[in-house]
Amino acid sequence: MSSWAFFCTVIRRDLFLAWQQRGDLLVGLVFFVLVACLFPLAIGPEAKLLSRIGPGVLWVAAILANLLALPRLFQADWQDGTLEQLLLAPAPAGMMVAGKIVAHWLTTGVPLTLIAPLLGVQYGLSSDLLLMLMATLFIGTPVLSALGSIGAALTLGVRQGDMLLALLVLPLYAPVLIFGSGAVAAVAGGLNGYAELSLLAAIACGSLFLAPWLAAMAIKLAVE
Amino acid sequence: MKPHADGPRWLNIFHFASPYQFYPLAGRLIPLFATLAVLLAMAGLWLGFAIAPADAQQGEGYRIIFLHVPTSWMAMLIYVAMAFWSVMHLILRTRLSAMMAQALAPTGALMAFLSLFTGALWGKPMWGTWWVWDARLTSMLLLFFLYLGFIALTRSIDEPDRADKAGSVLAIVGVFNVPVIYFSVKWWNTLHQGASISMEKGSTMASTMLIAMLLMSLAAWMYAITTTLSRVRNLILQREARTRWVQELLAIPANKA
Numbered sequence: 001m002s003s004w005a006f007f008c009t010v011i012r013r014d015l016f017l018a019w020q021q022r023g024d025l026l027v028g029l030v031f032f033v034l035v036a037c038l039f040p041l042a043i044g045p046e047a048k049l050l051s052r053i054g055p056g057v058l059w060v061a062a063i064l065a066n067l068l069a070l071p072r073l074f075q076a077d078w079q080d081g082t083l084e085q086l087l088l089a090p091a092p093a094g095m096m097v098a099g100k101i102v103a104h105w106l107t108t109g110v111p112l113t114l115i116a117p118l119l120g121v122q123y124g125l126s127s128d129l130l131l132m133l134m135a136t137l138f139i140g141t142p143v144l145s146a147l148g149s150i151g152a153a154l155t156l157g158v159r160q161g162d163m164l165l166a167l168l169v170l171p172l173y174a175p176v177l178i179f180g181s182g183a184v185a186a187v188a189g190g191l192n193g194y195a196e197l198s199l200l201a202a203i204a205c206g207s208l209f210l211a212p213w214l215a216a217m218a219i220k221l222a223v224e
Numbered sequence: 225m226k227p228h229a230d231g232p233r234w235l236n237i238f239h240f241a242s243p244y245q246f247y248p249l250a251g252r253l254i255p256l257f258a259t260l261a262v263l264l265a266m267a268g269l270w271l272g273f274a275i276a277p278a279d280a281q282q283g284e285g286y287r288i289i290f291l292h293v294p295t296s297w298m299a300m301l302i303y304v305a306m307a308f309w310s311v312m313h314l315i316l317r318t319r320l321s322a323m324m325a326q327a328l329a330p331t332g333a334l335m336a337f338l339s340l341f342t343g344a345l346w347g348k349p350m351w352g353t354w355w356v357w358d359a360r361l362t363s364m365l366l367l368f369f370l371y372l373g374f375i376a377l378t379r380s381i382d383e384p385d386r387a388d389k390a391g392s393v394l395a396i397v398g399v400f401n402v403p404v405i406y407f408s409v410k411w412w413n414t415l416h417q418g419a420s421i422s423m424e425k426g427s428t429m430a431s432t433m434l435i436a437m438l439l440m441s442l443a444a445w446m447y448a449i450t451t452t453l454s455r456v457r458n459l460i461l462q463r464e465a466r467t468r469w470v471q472e473l474l475a476i477p478a479n480k481a
Contacts (some may be wrong), residue, residue, distance in 0.1 A: 150397055154390045159380045167376055168394065171369040172401050175408035182411075203404070210400075218393050221386045 004090035009022030011106075016105045017076075020123065024072070025107055032065040032112055047124050051150060054123030055133055055184035061119075062112050062137060063173055066144040069108045070169070071162055073100055073145075074150045084193045085224050093216035097153075101145045101212060107143025125184075132187045136200060143204045146211035147172045153218035188213040233356035241318045243460040244469055246280060249452040257453070261446035268439030285349045292342040293437055294444040295335045297359075299367060300402075302332035302448060306374070310392035322388030323463070326378050327455035328463075331448050333371035339364055354451045359410035366405050370398045384463055 018025060039057045040050055079084040086096050116137055117130045125133065151169040157160035183196035238247040240246045266459060272290035294442065306325045313321035344354045374394055381387035464470045 147397075151392070154377060154394060156379070159382075164373075164376055164380060167369070168373040171366045171373065171405070172397070174366055175401075175404050178411075180406045199408075212398060214393055218390060221389050221393075224386070 001169055003091045003095045006089060007095045007099045008094050009037065011103045014100055014103030015106060025111065027064050028069045028108055029111055029115060031068055032061050032115065033119065035061040035064055051124040054120060054125050056181045058116055058119055058133065059177055059181040062141065063144060063177060065112060066108055066141065066148060067166055067169060070152045070165060073104050073149055074156055078156050078222060080148045083086040083219065087220065087223060093219065094212040095147060097212040097215045097219065101149050103174065105145045109145060110201050112141060115138040129184055129187055132184050136183045137195060139197065139200050139204055140180040143176050143207045144173060146207045149215040150211055150218060156222035174220040176200065227286055233281060243464055245318055246320055247457055247460050250457050254450055254453050257446045257450040260448055261443050262272045264439050264443035268436050268443055271432060271439060272436035276436055284351060288342050288346045290440045292339060292346055294441040295342065296339040296364065297441055298444045298448055299332055299336035299339050299364065302328050302335060303367060303399060303402060306332065307395045310395040313388060319388065322392060323456050323459045325391060327459055329371055329375050330455065332452050333368060333375060336364055336368040336371055340368065353433045359406065362409045363406040367402060374398065429464050
């Protein structure tokens with residue numbers, strides 16, 4: 001089996017498993033919506049303030065929702081021994097991790113991107129802001145899944161793994177958050193925001209290239 | 225690894241990669257570096273607090289720079305050193321390299337904390353606020369969190385072998401991220417707040433100030449080396465507790481007593 005076929009098989013398998021437990025995916029989405037709804041309750045319903053903090057709040061909520069979904073990447077496969085079998089396949093382990101990252105993004109990042117405009121409307125964002133928000137989430141959420149895969153692999157089976165995962169991964173997410181919400185803020189300020197978007201895309205290319213390889217190394221440590 | 229029979233043993237770097245060989249060497253080096261640290265710190269503090277003139281704009285308050293700048297430098301440098309030993313560990317598979325990385329981390333975290341703390345103390349009288357979301361402050365805070373993550377990860381994995389390698393992977397990921405974080409925060413800051421408070425002092429620094437700062441920086445280096453070496457010795461004893469040489473070493477004082 002070629003590496004490419006292996007990659008596609010892993011994606012198809014993970015998507016199938018995710019579809020069978022689609023309730024779990026819904027929980028993540030509801031969490032995203034809830035966090036976004038808590039902020040107006042805490043800060044107050046003033047429309048001007050809400051439209052100013054909206055992009056940042058939605059980005060932070062997206063990051064937290066992604067963090068909540070990260071253990072799903074490898075945990076179940078590691079517990080029932082599937083991960084070991086996947087490592088035995090005659091294809092690079094990095095391809096397996098890349099497939100899992102893509103499947104994870106399709107089941108968390110893409111739904112978040114699709115539901116974000118709905119919440120954006122609640123925050124009073126105009127249509128070009130909503131478009132930019134969707135674009136940044138579309139490019140930024142793969143980075144979250146890719147960097148998160150390293151953290152998830154490192155904390156497999158570790159004491160207090162989920163707490164530790166947050167500590168490891170959140171500082172690494174800082175640049176994505178900055179450029180993601182920065183692009184939307186730039187559009188709000190009258191610029192086009194393409195500079196931030198390009199930098200976000202550059203981070204996406206770099207992390208998608210390197211992360212599978214590093215995460216595969218970390219998985220081998222957990223399986224040994 | 226084939227031992228090199230020709231040439232003196234100190235030319236072979238792998239000779240001291242063995243914990244058994246490194247333990248006594250570290251023990252001999254610690255007093256040397258500790259003495260240097262104390263002497264340099266005394267000279268630096270004397271120059272900085274007694275000799276250096278008061279700053280034209282900031283008065284006496286600027287003198288915290290003699291603690292602030294060295295700790296900031298060390299916080300960044302130690303992370304790079306950690307990443308270096310992590311790479312060494314992954315390439316050469318030397319256990320001692322991973323122990324060095326883990327011994328460096330607490331000192332690095334301490335330096336990052338001191339840098340933030342002295343920065344806040346300096347910021348209050350000079351800028352009128354404990355904290356600004358300046359690029360340097362924010363990236364130092366994130367660096368502090370990276371240190372904490374590294375320490376937490378290596379401490380919570382029980383198998384030493386896995387802890388070593390997991391820590392190495394994390395340190396390498398982190399060292400790629402430090403510049404990205406720095407530039408992204410810098411850019412974010414300039415984008416949102418316009419001209420921020422600059423900490424640049426220009427070239428107007430008096431030479432005694434500069435010398436005092438360099439002395440303090442060297443003292444911080446020596447301090448970091450001292451604490452790291454003694455922490456490595458403890459790690460070696462913990463890891464090798466079942467080996468014969470450690471048991472013999474620990475048995476000697478008990479017999480004498």
